[in-house]
Amino acid sequence: MPLGACVTSWVGIALSNGSRWHTLRTLTLGALKEMGLGIKDIEERIQEEAVALCKELGQNDSSSPFHLLSNALSNVICAVVFGQRYDYDDPDFKTLLDMLNNNFKLIGSQWGQRLPSYSSSQMYDMYPSVMDWVPGPHHQIFHNFELLRAFIYDQIWKHQKTRKQGEPRDFIDCYLDQIDKDKQDPWSHFHMDTLMMTTHDLFFGGNETTSPTLRYALLILLKYPEVTKKVQEELDRVVGRERVPRLEDKNNLPYTNAVLHEIQRLISILPMDLPRAVTEDTIFRGYFLPKGTHIIPLLVSANRDSIQFKDPQSFDPTNFLDEKGAFRPNKAFTPFAIGKRVCLGAGLARMKIFLFLTTILQRFTLSTAEKPENIDLTPQFTSLGKVPPPFELRVLAR
Template sequence: MIFQALFECLDVSGWLLLGLAALLLTDVVRNWRPGTFPPGPLALPVLGNVFTGVDYKAMENLAKQYGPVFSLRRGSERMVFICGYRMVKEALVNQLDSFVDRPVVPLFDVIFKGIGVVLSNGYLWKKHRKFTVTHLRYFGEGQRSLENYIKVECSFLCEAFKEEQGKPFNPHYTITNAVGNIISSVLFGHRFEYTDGNFRKFLELDNEAILLFGSLQTQLYNVFPSLFNYLPGPHQTVLANYKVIELFLQKEVQKHQEEWNPDQPRDYVDMYLAEMDKMKDDPQAGFNIESLVVTTLDLMEAGTETAATTLRWALVYMMHYPEIQKKVQAEIDNVIGQSRQPAMSDRPAMPYTEAVIYEIQRLGNIVPLGFPKMASKEASLGGYIIPKGTAIITNLASVLFDKNEWETPDTFNPQHFLDSEGLFRRRDAFLPFSAGKRACLGEQLARMELFLFFTALLQRFTFTAIPGEKPSLEGLQGFTQSPEEFRTLAVPR
């Protein structure tokens, strides 16, 4: 009788209001946060905290309010954010097996398909990671050493800068091309000329996509992918860019298939083709052409973007701190001189240069929020219970700027990495490559690139700002944090 009376009393607008109330109640019940789960700001019904800033500074402000382990809701998905060196170390180092998996991030999933070496999980990931680590090491030995690749490319880069004749120029894509040539030599067995239009287009599209990953509208795609598939916006540009990038890589793989000689492997792709043949009876390992293309994308991006962006930050900081640039050059002149190229064997004798490079990485803060991870099992962190399958974001910026770990966290200060006797010292809170089982695969390659490229450039040139064009120290945050576009003067020494 009650329901019949209610039915007779309500008009269309009343039924709409009742339906809305039922939806809101369902949302509240379904997304109720248990007391054992990390706290966080009040979430909007259905939307969650989608309007909360996605940059690392916003995360720092939330950590001040809710503590180093807190949560946000994107749509119906809860994500846990971890801040500060002590808690990030607890998650990534002390609990090695608790946060190993990758969550499904819709935009990443469309592009990377949950395969390859960076965003895959389980057996496929373990097999691809082991294969990649083994063969990156293989191509780093003997005459085909990574150091030789880098030293050759240093010569090309310095010549390209010399051709600018001390006039203003933007070094962005020359540097990115040079760094990209190292991983390209490992993957494909060849480098790309700086005048190669196809590779330049690859780099430009990739850079644009990485910047757009940081926009709010792109992040909204990850919350409502079914809706945003039909809406215009930066997410459509990202997807379109990656289609062109994937086609570029497919053509490189196809060339290798046509020329492949299993008895004479030339590079990583040749070795992968051999592994496909070897693992054909184990389809769960995922060694196939689609995975090969995605893996080359993983490695091209990982082996190019962060190191190239760090070198661009290096030029920005040298222009802002000419006295530090002079001290680096004095050490280069004293240890290496001008008659030969820098070599990795020089690094132990150059503590100040090494300290400056580390400080560039620290303050440059290239990947502030790292790659997302996921709880692979139920875990306890900071007094809270993190259920299996929960997405985790480690705020690496909060580690690199942790006031409890760094004497002057917001200042460019190479002394952070020097002891009282001027010798280089490592710092536990230096985690630009993340840590644990999902730490960056290319860390050793990146360290070699940064040392050899940086010392080669400062051996040959002094970098100065153009009057009235001093580059900004404020970064542009996409997926990585990069300098704003700038021009410089490379004055031959």
């Protein structure tokens, strides 16, 4: 099957529209809340996984421990969606995560991007129907997608054999319950294909944004050791080293909170949003956009707005601090898009970024052989998403 079919046949949340999108989103949000998203249960899962990660980091001699970070972050979404976590040395799961990471890189490369790039006109932008048939690494995207589809279908099959109707253990069980309820409705949006693709959206979106964000965060903290030192001093003062950081600590960690916001603002891990359509005739910067016109919002343009942020191309946590050092939000900060179609996993992503990074900084000193002034933050790839450059990282117990 040509690669382009991957986009046109999508039936999950990310690229659906109208009543299908509304129905799927409503069920998905309800299921995620039932599974603990937004309450204490999911926070405890993240804390436990952050502690497990730190234990592995402390025992790992590698200068590139990022596979551990990817596995830990994936385990959080796996617990919610699949109802289980995986050991860090599980070979099948490591292969799956490598495949996901490879897809994110290919999508961001000159071969893979089907949607318009904010920075350059890529091969798929210009010749989509031709590129479907041209040999090259871009076909690996669809091959990887099929492998992930097989993994998800295997999980669904296992759930079908072990579930108890009306007693959901995870997201898949909630969805299967809804399929049972609507099985007599020929117009229902709930069937195996939408379950598979919605699960894919949650799994891929939940992993391939937070993982590069945290890798980028660690790289930035290596480049600015004075910032890292201030964050750790604040953590020692507010949280200490005897207990795991909690979400409620965020209100008492203004500098740490500002640093996390500034990292996300600067890197803009998703420079552009997914395609959208204007809901009414609109005049934008002198251009007339008729109702229904498809657009791709450039999130990076808000995050790098020189009116909202001083010297927006530079890293400066004071962008989110007032003159008294208190945290100050900014409406131009848009890492998860805006409006009704804001990323439905935004809350979970914020929790993971805060709890994982603060737990790592609470327990470890970050080091690398590279001098801070020589660390380059230029992404390895930039397109639909940004991939941070490879770098060495070692952690030393504090």
